[in-house]
Amino acid sequence: MKIWAHRGCSQNYPENTLTSFEKAMNVDKVTGIELDIQLTKDGELVVIHDEKVDRTTDGIGFVRDFTLRELKTLHIRTGKDEPEHIPTMREVLDLLKPKLLNGFKLNIELKNSIYQYPGMEAKIVKLVSEYGVQDSIVYSSFYPRSLLNVHDLEPGAKLGVLNSWLSNCLFAAKGMEKILNLSEGSIALHPGGGGLDISLDMLEGRIVRAWFGGHLYPSKPTGGRMDFDKFTKAGVTDVFINEPEVY
Template sequence: MTKIFAHRGSAGTHPENTMISFYEAERVGADGIELDVQMTKDGKLVVIHDETIDRTTDGTGWVKDFTYQELQAFNAVYKFANQYGVCRIPLLEEVLEWISPTSLLLNIELKNGLIAYHKLEEKVIEMIKYYRLESRVILSSFNHNSMARCHQMAPDIATALLYMEPLYQPWQYARLLGASGLHPYYRTLSPLFVQKAHANQIAVRPFTINHERLMKQMFEHRVDAIFTDYPLKAKQVKK
């Protein structure tokens, strides 16, 4: 049964990667939530997609150049300013504390492709273990070296490889790195691809599936999960 992950929360209807976006995803019955993690100047783990705060907040600059306290001055309401008030950039810890008593799954994307945040993997894994969420978390990244490291450090936490271009036999590559999932750009997918990945015990979770026609197609392909900005719509289409 294909699961529905709310991409950066219910990002199509609420400010992405904010607590209200995650609350909405739970409210509409998503199976899980996807979010992105970066690190502040003082080593705090914050939930934000871009390496800079320019697109999603009313500030400018690199996440790595601000302390967590400084980042709290900015409003991450993004393009929904006329609908919602002030939304702060959350700490990963805040999200884990909130998600812990729920039954939601969680995909944490490490944003370490452009900036090699010092000890990002260690800190994220430590926090997942603190909240005992090992069995409900999938770690993913476009940085596959990082995923191999995560698997070595914490083989009990699932890892998945994000990628954009078609790869040759990516299920073999995934197994080589100890990953249990592939998170491909949906255009690289075919029914045969899904079958082959499944034959190799590798889960397939394409991104980002926002249109009804695409949702239907992915459900028909029997992918393990989809990432969507519109979890409510995806649930309705799935029905």
């Protein structure tokens, strides 16, 4: 089983922050990091999961209604004297580039299934190319049209289709592969861990990266560990989890 740090080490550190990513990149045998990107009002790529800033910062409102300068004034609660701030995608790549050039992976989820953020695909593909880390990137989205856009911009990009249900991931991936004239199995499936609703033989050996919610900082760790055996038997090849360091 390949283990990815979901929003970084997001059980013990604030999610989608430079600290959570730095902790994750230094965990032995972690395959990579998963994060989420959106666009600010002035078109800057920032790393945050929710469409609103309310849950993770001391601000209120939608990410798309803030300029980058305004977002940087918001504080992410850390439980320490010094708060953190919402990072830009450029700041994250500055941190991760040495690891990404040495085999570490990064899954970039385009958070555009609710607000489509015109031009976001072009911005992230260009930025990744600027850093020269294309081979280490997986692009994922709940919005298949966005993945088609990424492919148009970067035909060699690795894609993963997100859905709560594995069957929906499979059917969407098959359709996209046909549209893009890609070989079957080219697009990875990213289902929710509770939505493994089809049999192993239907997967045809595809990459299946399952994501799990679980507890997020500042919730206290439960001390439990997942049993990966049942997921392996169901065809899952990778997992996105909040506490990769316990494995």
